[in-house]
Amino acid sequence: MIEKRWIHNPEFTSEQTHIVLELAESLKVSPSLATLLVQRGILDFEQSRTFFRPDLSHLHDPFLMQDMYAAVTRLNDAIRNGEKILIYGDYDVDGTTSVALFYGFLRKIYPNLDYYIPDRYEEGYGVSWQSIDWAHENGFSLIVTLDCGVKSVDKVIAAKERGIDFIICDHHRPGSELPPAIAVLDPKRDDCAYPYKELTGCGVGFKLLQAFCIDNEIDPAGLFDHLDLLVISIASDIVPITGENRILAYYGLQRLNAAPRCGVKALIQIAGLNGVLDITNVVFGLGPRINAAGRIKHAKEAVRLLLCEEHEEAADFAQEINKHNSERRTFDTSITEQALFMIENDDWFATAKSTVLYKEDWHKGVIGIVASRCIEKYHRPTIILTQSHGKAAGSARSVPGFDVYEAIEECADLLEQYGGHTFAAGLTLPLDNVEAFKTRFNDIVSSRILPDQLIPMINIDMLLELDVITPKFYNILRQMGPFGPGNMTPIFESRNVSLAGRPTIMKEKHLKFDVKQNNSGIFTAIGFGMAHFYPDLVNGRPFSIAYCLEENNFRDKKTLQLSLKDIKLL
Template sequence: MIDKRWIYHPEFTSEQTQTTTELAEALKINTALATLLVQRGISDFEESRLFFRPDLTHLHDPFLMQDMDIAVKRLAEAVTNGEKILVYGDYDVDGTTSVTLFYGFLQKIYDKLDYYIPDRYNEGYGVSWQSIDWAQENGFTLIVTLDCGIKSVDKVEEAKKRGIDFIICDHHRPGDELPPAVAVLDPKRNDCAYPYKELTGCGVGFKFLQAYCIAEGIDQNILFEYLDLLVVSIAADIVPITGENRILSYYGLLRLNSAPRPGIKALIKIAGMAGVLDITNVVFGLGPRINAAGRIKHAKEAVRLLLSEEELEADEFAQEINRHNSDRKNFDSSITEEALLMIENDAWFTEAKSTVLYKEDWHKGVIGIVASRCIEKYHRPTIILTQSHGKAAGSARSVPGFDVYEAIEECADLLEQFGGHTFAAGLTLPIQNVEAFRKRFNEIVSSRIQPEQLVPMINIDLSLDLESITTKFYNILRQMGPFGPGNMTPLFESKYVSIEGMPVIMKEKHIKFNVKQKGSATFTAIGFGMSHFYTELVNGRPFSICYNLEENNFRDKKTLQLFLKDIKLH
């Protein structure tokens, strides 16, 4: 097991300490909770109120986004003139939820439209040549792209020659040249003054429709009914849950838990998800199932499910998608095993500062997941490649603090195409370039990555005495959600705790025990994958723990328990 670094929040300045004291008094909460708020940039009662009670009225004016007025005008023109509109989205969760939201909303007021999602394997990422041919053959004169299109300069140019206009809604980094679309909506454009830059593709599509509602006098509450889709995109795309994303997530989760659309309701049921859903449930329960359609068969199936209005039909679609997810899990498991063996059996791979693996028969739909699994074992930037249409195509994942996109960009002369974010990217290259790419990529990573970035880290919010943990403490803590990137679930450290009774090993790899400190109540602690600590704990070595605080509901009896992230033996 790789030892983890415990990283502590920087010590407060005297000014921050004073703010913490004042906030604790104003809100009538203890200092630990006030500290968590100040760590999140909250300094007074009003900011606390907005944090604890997000409001849709605090969303930014969509017309602040560059080209929004042009996009709304072109869409209104298409509706007025009875043009055929094609809603085009990527095949992942963000793309399929985007298409469902945009198409689902627009079809309530307009019927000359259809949607198109490229085949992951035959067409690839972004706008495809096949889709332009299909749009022309079927008489479409306006294509709205969602979660893709920002780099499709040549495709958009060709479509323009054929009399097809594009409105691009994307959230990826633009290249040096923007596509010649009627409008390009992307908050990451250098010339875009939109205040919030971290929207998902679905979020950009939502802002477009919000602007359209404002311009056309349509009740925005109709659009807000689609927030259950938007929160799924936010969770699955691992974007920061700050600013607008936090407001949209808050209301999206309310809808998800009170009145989810039939397709999502069917997925929740078939995934066996019970209780109140949060971002984590969406990431691990709903996201993979929606993604599985595009990975194993075709993402259109996910859109059909999400658009379903009849429960019986939704249940049938959900069962089919769940089968795809089971297949995905099997591929994921076997390919991960192969990949880890390749690393373990090759000295060069073991010593390298990065991982680049290629095998021609790996399933393209799960290589991103496999890259993440490899990082769990070998904490370093990882790229997994497989053969696709005679090329090597792959997915990259990174470790905190290292920009994998920039490293790939430095190998551009060896690649045919690439795109993505700081921590995740996709790429295609000639098979004969794989070895040269592996060496160059490793040289770049080796020259830039810091030694500490190769060690997994745990960011601890604050040290907490177990006696501070009460039901009231937990109830206030829970209201700091939705938790996710940018507003992570608070992680606590408790020092020099002791075991009550004997630890129990569960399923040969997990550990469960009762823990306390002097003067505190006894709490149950659970550590997944931590059975290797058993001997040391039984021998009575002193130890500290870091953990998230959770509520366990067993047979209608609620108790607080500690969900361990690591144990430090002294």
């Protein structure tokens, strides 16, 4: 078991401490809670009010996005002229929710449209040649892409020659050349002045529809009804939940909990999610099931579910998708076991700073998940490859602070194609180049990665005495959500705590015990996968804990408990 590094936030300056005390006084909260706010850049009463009470009126003007006027004009023209419009999305959660939101909203205004999701295995990521052929054969003259397209220069040129225009809604980093589309909506364009850069693909599509509503004087309430789909994309695509994303996620969760659409409600039920849903529930409960459709069969099934308006039909679709997810989990578990066995039984990996594994019969739909599982155990940049159409196709995942995309780019001469970002990427290469790539990639990682980046870390927000924790403290803490990247659930450290009873091991892996500190009350602590700490704890060694606060609801009785991230024996 790799010992984790506990990284503490820097101590505040005297000026920051003064701000904390003023904020605590103006908000009538404890200095501990005020400290958490200042750490998040909330420095005064007005900023606090905006933070605690996000409002849809705070969304940016969509026309600030480069090409937005051109996009709305072309969409208006297509509708006025009765053209066939094709809504095109990627096969992951962001792509499928994008299509469900865009198509689901527009079909109530305009009927002459359809949607298209590429096959993960036959067509691959992005705009495919097959889709252009299909659009041409079926008389479409406008394609709106969602969560893809910003690098599809050759495809857009070919479509243009066939009389098909493109509006591209993407959030990935563009290449050196933009496609010659009617409009390329992407906040990450160098020439785009849009104030918020971290929208999902679904978020960019939402902004186009927001602009469309403004231009056509359509009440945006019908568009806001689709925010349950948008929050699923925000959570599942692991984008920062800051700025505009935080506003959209805040209202999306409200919608998800109060009145989710028929298909989403069926998915919530089949996932067994009870109580108030948050970002974590979406990431681990809904996202994988939606993704499983494209990984195991075809992502169009996920769109059908999300667009469904009949409860009985939605329940059937959800059941089918849940089966795909169970199958995905079986592949995931089996391939992860094989991958870990290969690492443990190959001396080369004993000194390697990276992991590159290839096996021809691994399921392509889960290799990204397997890469993440390997990092959980070995914490180093990882690439898992399998055979696809006579090539080696793979998914890469990285560790905090190391740019895996940059390292892959250094191996470009060995690759046929690649794409992605700092922490995740995809690549394809000839089978004959796998060993050379494995060696080159490891050399590059070894020369750049810092020793600390090979050790998992826990970012501690602050030291906390257990006697500070009260229901009021937790109630205010909870209102700092939705939590996610950029606004993570606070992690606290309490030092020199002691057992208040004998710990128990659950399911041979997990640890549960009661804990106290000096004269504090007693709190129950749960540590998943932490059974290995049991012998030292029962021997009476003093220890510190890193944890998040959560509410346990058992038989309608609510209690606060500590969700452990790590234990440090003293």
